[in-house]
Amino acid sequence: MEAASIRREWATGWPLLLAAFAGMAAPLLGRYTIGQFMGPMEADLGWTRTQITMGLTLSALVSFTLSPIVGRYSDVLNVRIFAIVGLILTGFMYAAFSLATTSVTLWVVLWILHAICAVLIEPVIWLSVVPTKFVASRSIAIAVVLCGNSLTVAITPALAQIFIDEYSWRMAFRLLGLLWFGSALLLTLFFFYDRRDHHAGARSETGAKARRPSILPLLKSPRFLKFALAIFAIFMAESAFLVHLAPALIDKGFTALSAAKLVGASGVTAIAGKLIAGWLFDHMPFSIVTTSVLVLLAAACALFPPFGAATFWATIVCCALGLTIGAMYTVSACVTRQLFGEEQFGFVFGTLTSVMVLASASGPLLGSYIHDRFGTYDLIYWAGVAIALASAVLLKTLGGGRDVLAD
Template structure:
């Protein structure tokens, strides 16, 4: 949980929205130019996710995740000394993309999937609560640091989260289960290739693999840019910095709620049916955020809550469905390729939102498109079909609609 909270998944994305205005004021960069850094990071992270997932499959999660966490923290601190040149700003994002992906759920979730089977949904939800904690704490922390110490010092202080908090805890206490400690349904083989499930090649030959990939891509495209530019959307609706931080913290609380509640439901019911109504909620958020008239705090909080709840559910869903539909044989690689959809769209979405705002003067056209995209991604998951049962034969699994192991 702590590794996820302080890793390269939440920290850059949650904080960048608070640095946009200071960077614009100091260097004169546009929103599109600043958000392009997130795009560079996201594309590299997406492309390298299967590589880091494969390393975790072969060598274990501990060396991959902790090594990546250390490099990510040092690289994130480099924002504090970046000069007023865009190429230098982009170089830092490039380095985070090259080395930070190992500190994301791509690696951590493999360990959780090996520890749990029947309560896997809840376990993954609790692990991913780390990003919820970040989404709750980081808006206030980032706002405080920037206001009192300036944006450069703020970056240096935020870099202490992976370096001085998560890394020492991981070195002391994090490990994967030994074969004899794994629960029934996971497999007790010491050789990862002997675990039940699909290889990456086998998984990619199934239509459901690409159904899941496409759904993840659509939903992430719709919400990632909204998260990055939510502070800007609220400021143009006459919210002060403290109110913006309050709304963003509610967003974090709703991610927490979405992950826990969705995790509990995933352990009891068929996942696509559970998430259909949840993933439709952000379409309403997009409608609420459209327009330039002053927006009441209660409405802003509700919009943030609905979008955050769905965001929490989606991230939990990727890790859960990768294990349930394709097993643990090549989980890291399979999850990594699925994460590519998340990473690529998380990279593209902020640039797309920023471009629409810069060219039209409003976020409304993008918010309208996002509402439609949310609905499409949610309904697409219904095509996944029943879960395979890898307990007897990983090559020719029996099929069951039950979510129980």
């Protein structure tokens, strides 16, 4: 009976899932392609890499501020409207990056406007519709949607580099905006519908749930604070690695296109990392999973400075970084559930999402500063070794929570 229900869900729900998957991939285009634009913009406009990534950092702070508001209104308004309007406006603003001049102020303003538009297509918009079609296989359906951002990492760096080489960095912004956001918009128009279009009754049932207990004491607890500190450090390091991975490989002697392909490989393995980590959490205690992921991250960071110029080792490092970056999203969600329970998961994970946004805003800027100050990215990776190992020890002190096998 359950197998038949799962087959029926996928048979009827895959178009919706495809649209949500594409929508999840769209808002991250700016973050994951900026590395390809750094060199050409640096040469053409005379900027430092710190100035180039400044807009990215400020846009993350805008997202941090506005995301809770969009999340609140997504509960009472039609998210299909959010998705369509958000894709159109964000695609237009991404293409508008081609209008950049030597004015850093204009560049920052463009990024802030892009960020304001992008909050309309935050993950909560795309994930909100999954329960309307998937019940028996809801978790794996949500995991598939979350893999959308890994598609952006896997494809767009190489695609951006091809457009830059064939045309120019300005035309590349325009073509990517049209292709990436246009594709997501078409799928959204045909297949993405708000859950209240077909499940109005489910909304009232959700609203009738008992009021959740206050979580302020929990947020002040040593367990949460240590967990949040580890998440901040890990995501700050990983965001620095990801945004600066292509420039770091170019500094090691790779061509721009070869570097973009290696970054794409990290995106593919990030998808595997999310799914593998999810499977492991169903079969092992979370302490073993988190330690394994962070030891792999430390090993990848340690290999890059001495061996990153060799194609074989660079491939190993990029794939390992992708695995750990993807796995950490799953780790964050699963450990939150294990430590704080289902009833408080939404509150706690929402707070941790803000922590991740701040970390993702800080990492690229810190990476740019270190490169501008010391002329190398190697220091970032040595710091990554320390961060990964220290975070593994810190997470080990959190206690066991509920054993996964007991669920």
